[in-house]
Amino acid sequence: MNxxxxxxxxxxxxxxxxxxxxxxxxxxxxxxxxxxxxxxxLRGMAFLGDAMAHAILPGVAIAYILRGDxxxxxxxxxxxxxxxxxFFSREGTVKEDTAIGILFAAALSLGxxxxxxxxxxxxxxxHILFGNVLGVSSSDLLLIGGLSFLILLAVAVFYKQFLVxxxxxxxxxxxxxxxxxxxxxxxxxxxxxxxxxxxxxxxSLAAAMLVTPAATAYLLTRxxxxxxxxxxxxxxxxxxxGLYLSYYLNIVSGSSIVLTATLFxxxxxxxxxxxxx
Amino acid sequence: xAHTPHRLKIENASxxxxxxxxxxxxxxxxxxxxxxxxxGPNGAGKSTLFKALVGLLPLKSGSIFIHGxxxxxxxxxxxxxxQREDVDWRFPVTVRDVVMMGRFGQIGWLKQPAARDKQIVExxxxxxxxxxxxxxxxxxxxGGQQQRAFLARALAQEPHILLMDEPFTGVDITTQEATFxxxxxxxxxxxxxxxxxxxxxxxxxxxxxxxxLNHRLIVYGEPHAVLSQENLQRAFxxxxxxxxxxxxxxxxxxxxxxx
Numbered sequence: 137m138n139x140x141x142x143x144x145x146x147x148x149x150x151x152x153x154x155x156x157x158x159x160x161x162x163x164x165x166x167x168x169x170x171x172x173x174x175x176x177x178l179r180g181m182a183f184l185g186d187a188m189a190h191a192i193l194p195g196v197a198i199a200y201i202l203r204g205d206x207x208x209x210x211x212x213x214x215x216x217x218x219x220x221x222x223f224f225s226r227e228g229t230v231k232e233d234t235a236i237g238i239l240f241a242a243a244l245s246l247g248x249x250x251x252x253x254x255x256x257x258x259x260x261x262x263h264i265l266f267g268n269v270l271g272v273s274s275s276d277l278l279l280i281g282g283l284s285f286l287i288l289l290a291v292a293v294f295y296k297q298f299l300v301x302x303x304x305x306x307x308x309x310x311x312x313x314x315x316x317x318x319x320x321x322x323x324x325x326x327x328x329x330x331x332x333x334x335x336x337x338x339x340s341l342a343a344a345m346l347v348t349p350a351a352t353a354y355l356l357t358r359x360x361x362x363x364x365x366x367x368x369x370x371x372x373x374x375x376x377x378g379l380y381l382s383y384y385l386n387i388v389s390g391s392s393i394v395l396t397a398t399l400f401x402x403x404x405x406x407x408x409x410x411x412x413x
Numbered sequence: 414x415a416h417t418p419h420r421l422k423i424e425n426a427s428x429x430x431x432x433x434x435x436x437x438x439x440x441x442x443x444x445x446x447x448x449x450x451x452x453g454p455n456g457a458g459k460s461t462l463f464k465a466l467v468g469l470l471p472l473k474s475g476s477i478f479i480h481g482x483x484x485x486x487x488x489x490x491x492x493x494x495x496q497r498e499d500v501d502w503r504f505p506v507t508v509r510d511v512v513m514m515g516r517f518g519q520i521g522w523l524k525q526p527a528a529r530d531k532q533i534v535e536x537x538x539x540x541x542x543x544x545x546x547x548x549x550x551x552x553x554x555x556g557g558q559q560q561r562a563f564l565a566r567a568l569a570q571e572p573h574i575l576l577m578d579e580p581f582t583g584v585d586i587t588t589q590e591a592t593f594x595x596x597x598x599x600x601x602x603x604x605x606x607x608x609x610x611x612x613x614x615x616x617x618x619x620x621x622x623x624x625x626l627n628h629r630l631i632v633y634g635e636p637h638a639v640l641s642q643e644n645l646q647r648a649f650x651x652x653x654x655x656x657x658x659x660x661x662x663x664x665x666x667x668x669x670x671x672x
Contacts, residue, residue: 299506299514303501303504306469306499309468311517359506
């Protein structure tokens with residue numbers, strides 16, 4: 137392949153406007169998930185991320201029935217779930233992972249129950265589950281971009297506080313940080329992240345985008361903010377590479393993005409193993 | 414000095430988790446700059462007391478005063494060095510990052526560390542003899558070095574009251590001496606120190622006062638008065654072994670989980 141061919145290969149997909157929007161959305165979501173993912177990995181919230189992604193199904197279903205915006209429905213459901221988990225596990229009444237398990241199953245069941253009352257649902261359901269990056273409209277893109285900006289801003293602004301409540305909750309208490317509030321804020325940010333990624337990778341793969349780039353970055357760095365930067369780079373790059381693979385190999389974009397991220401993880405894992413021998 | 418308010422005053426405090434009360438009706442006072450050993454069997458409520466003092470556990474009843482004002486009025490004047498098992502050693506932070514966290518209380522919510530904060534961090538690292546380890550991951554350090562990192566953090570916090578949970582358990586002699594050097598230094602600044610320990614020997618020889626606990630206050634006073642066979646028997650019960658020569662040992666082979 138000479139240079140011209142390569143350029144054509146690179147720019148061909150971008151001649152379609154829906155591809156431009158899809159690519160932009162994927163990169164934003166890739167970066168966002170990767171940054172929030174650092175806390176998911178470090179705080180052991182992988183299960184929570186997965187549960188959250190599935191738990192927004194009823195919100196999406198209700199929005200669909202009412203012909204409202206699916207993202208709004210998902211957003212409302214995610215925040216309700218996040219705060220419910222915080223509520224049930226407060227002061228250790230029920231263990232957090234137990235609370236997650238119960239709410240996750242209940243929400244998923246409710247979602248499926250609602251969906252089963254509809255008829256022409258197969259296409260939309262698969263889009264919700266696996267994402268439909270090529271169906272990103274301009275207004276979707278605006279919403280994805282705006283929400284992502286707000287979430288990343290919150291992560292930057294509360295960097296010190298999130299670092300302390302994650303690393304040393306006891307120090308957080310001695311510093312009189314409102315730990316409960318910060319913990320809930322983090323759950324809400326995580327929920328919103330899952331909602332934003334609904335369109336590009338879908339609910340069933342959102343958890344992978346939260347965990348895989350961050351886990352890769354964990355292997356390569358030893359401080360929090362470099363971990364976030366590396367994770368964001370891997371997330372963004374996986375989205376670009378994944379989307380091109382999806383275009384040329386004609387496979388579902390969510391899958392190719394997640395598989396690309398997984399490949400990066402395997403490379404980092406092998407590198408780490410080789411280095412430590 | 415009769416009018417100096419006691420730095421730390423606890424009045425009829427009961428502390429516990431949920432419905433369970435671990436410490437009953439605790440009252441004592443510590444004047445500024447004193448070094449107090451908190452001694453008692455496993456599960457006696459030593460960690461519980463510390464957690465209440467840092468505000469992690471609410472009081473069921475009674476009150477805690479620091480400088481004459483109720484707990485929580487003074488932000489950030491209590492520093493706590495946690496037990497080793499309470500920390501996630503795999504977290505991606507360097508030693509310097511950990512020490513800098515001690516400054517977060519003073520830095521303010523939306524601000525970056527200032528030059529003064531960085532200076533204090535470097536000074537604290539140097540004082541604990543770990544300046545050369547500052548860029549290492551916290552997980553790469555030996556147990557003793559990790560403890561010194563947390564001591565440096567407590568120092569950077571510039572506390573009025575320092576709480577340490579079992580700092581002498583399983584650490585090397587260098588760290589133990591570094592800990593006492595730190596305590597001597599803090600005493601000059603009139604920092605009050607409360608330290609829980611199993612080591613009756615250390616408690617007797619290196620502390621001003623001993624607080625003997627077993628779900629309630631057994632006795633509080635100077636070591637020679639506190640460490641009588643009768644008092645220790647009341648605190649430790651059957652775990653106390655008395656040798657023929659009068660030496661006393663605390664034998665706790667299978668400690669239950671302490672909260």
